[in-house]
Amino acid sequence: MSEHIVPLVMCGGAGTRLWPASREGRPKQFLPLFGSRSTFQDTLRRVSDPALFERPIVITNAAYRFMVLEQLAEIGLEADILLEPARRDSGPAIVAGAVFAQTRDSDAVVLALAADHVVRDTDAFLSACREGLAAANAGRIVTFGVRPERAATEYGYISPGAVIAGEVRAVTTFVEKPDPRTAAAYVEAGYLWNSGNFMFRAAMLLDEYRNVDPESVRTVSDAVAHAGRDLGFVTLDPDAFAKAQAISIDYAVMEKTAHAAVVPVDCGWSDVGSWRAVWELSDxxxxxxxxxxxxxxxxxxxxxxxxxxxxxxxxxxxxxxxxxxxxxxxxxxxxxxxxxxxxxxxxxxxxPQVTEEHLRVHRPWGAYQSIDRGERHQVKHITVKAGERLSLQKHHHRSEHWIVVRGAARVTIDDLIKTVHENESIYIPIGAIHRLENPGKIPLELIEVQTGSYLGEDDIIRIEDDYQRG
Incomplete structure (x- = not known):
């Protein structure tokens, strides 16, 4: 029996329901929608009390790995970060998290959470987690059913059954998103919103998953067993993981298991699934x-x-x-x-570009933003974090001119290494092997002017890279 909970935070999705703020390159879980922190950061802070929670596991993908690391550092937390080589929906992601949790503790109880949800009453949420922990230890796969504030049509519903213990109820049935009339009938009948967050003993969840799809559990387990380590990230084996069936945990397990239970909760929850939801949650x-x-x-x-x-x-x-x-x-x-x-x-x-990337593009070393672009030129504003550096690289089709506007830059051009200060500039010819580094204690900012016949981001030939990018 476990006295602690392993948070498993899933943040590999790239929804566009909050476009144009949320895009493929920086989706809503990483945006500060309600203050200075993102919903991902708030989710991690909610499950950071060591009296109840173990070190968290975050499952994401390679595109977001450095955003995850940066946002964890901003709130002073650490996590084991698993990288999915491909999106396979929540079922395989949760299986991977459960298998990895068992490598730390064979009796682990896991709390699977979406990174993009809002909870306004943390105390009520933690109380529900304690109820869920007891039920999970007793062999239940627990979901959290939110008491409806209105007859919502954007959520699935849960019909609670007999009392198991305390606030925990058996699940009579899960139902899909209803039309307005049916939603009103569900609310009247005491149904709960399905929050899509779950708690379970890792062993129990894997056993129930094996009952319906043993091959996916085997292949995901192989992906964890043969995972690599890259800059501290756990990289799931791509060949094994790709063999898992893409399916949600609801369809794979929750709607089939006889061990489902629900904890009713009133914690100010929202999945922030629309701009209307943002408005409802805002002052x-x-x-x-x-x-x-x-x-x-x-x-x-x-x-x-x-x-x-x-x-x-x-x-x-x-x-x-x-x-x-x-x-x-x-x-x-x-x-x-x-x-x-x-x-x-x-x-x-x-x-498609306006659904994929913002003008400000984040990189592990900092960020850049395109200011102006023509047929043969592009102007960027580049920010490099203190102590970071770009890859050692060259370009076949463009030259660059860098003007430092804040901080100091250490610049490598072939055999030359030079420090460039504020209001100074330096020229990088086509084909020159070069690198930009911030040796200082404050962010480095510069203006880059590119000229050439081709200005695409794929004209970067990396020779050395601290972040091991291709």
Whole structure:
């Protein structure tokens, strides 16, 4: 019997339900939607009390690994980070986490959590975790059912059955997302929202999964057993992991097992699945308007503005969401989440770049942002974190000119190593082997001017790289 819980935080998804803020390159779990921290960071902080929780496991993919590491460091926490070589849905991800947890403790109890959910009442959440721990130790696979605040159509529901112990109930049935009339009937009948978070003994979950798909459990176990270690990350074996069936944990186990239990909870939970959900969770003025960034409202009600830099002003409108990033603006009805899904699908066909990357692109050493681009030139603003450096590299098709605007840069160009200070510049010819490094204690900022016949990011030939990128 375990007295502690191993948090398993799943943050490999790349949803676009909060486009244009959330994109493939930096999805919503890494965004500071409600203050200075991301939902990923808040999720980790919620399960950081060593009196109840063990060292967490984070499962993500290679594209997000350095974002995970950076955001963990910002909140002073550490975790074992597992890298999925391909997205196979929540079923194989949770199996991988459970198998890895057993390498640390054969009796491990695991709490599988989505990284992009909000919980406003941490004490209520922790109380539910303690209830769930007792049930998991008794052989139950526990889900957390949220007491409905309204007849929501965007969530699945759970019908709770007989009392098992304390607040824990058996699960009578899981039901899919309903229409409005059915949702109202579910709420009236005492159904609970399915939060999609689970607690279980790792051994029990794996046994139940084997009952329905033994081959996937075997292949994912092999992926963990033959995992590599890369800069401290645990890289699951790609060939073995790819053989697992892509399926959600709900379909794979929860809807089939006879051991499902539910802990009812009222903890201010939301999966933040739409801009309307962001508005519902945000502070509002007397007219129901919410804003993150520079916004002005006149004769407008129940609107939501999120803006990076531009001032957004609304006059004489109701129930709108306006999201302004530096390269895309969304104007939408608050209630039409499906409309945004259709819009993003269309954008992927006609302008895929605005669904994939922001203008500001994050890298393990810092970030860069394209400021201006023409047929034969591009201007970037580059930030390098203190003590970090870019790869030793060269380009076949472009030269570069660097102007330091903050800090000091140590620059390598072939056999030359030179320190470049603020308001100084240096030129890198086409084909020269070069590297940029920040030897200082503050962020290095510079303006890069590229000129040449081809300016794509794939014209980077890496010779040495601290981050072992290809």
């Amino acid at each position: 509002k003025d007397s007219e129901g308007n919410a804003a993150q960034g520079a916004a002005v409202f006149e004769d407008s009600r129940n609107c939501n503005i999120s803006t990076d830099k531009a001032l957004v002003a609304l006059e004489g409108v109701d129930d709108l969401v306006v999201v302004a990033t530096q390269d895309a603006v969304l104007v939408s009805r608050q209630k039409d989440a499906n409309g945004l899904k259709r819009l993003v699908a269309k954008l992927k066909a006609v302008a």
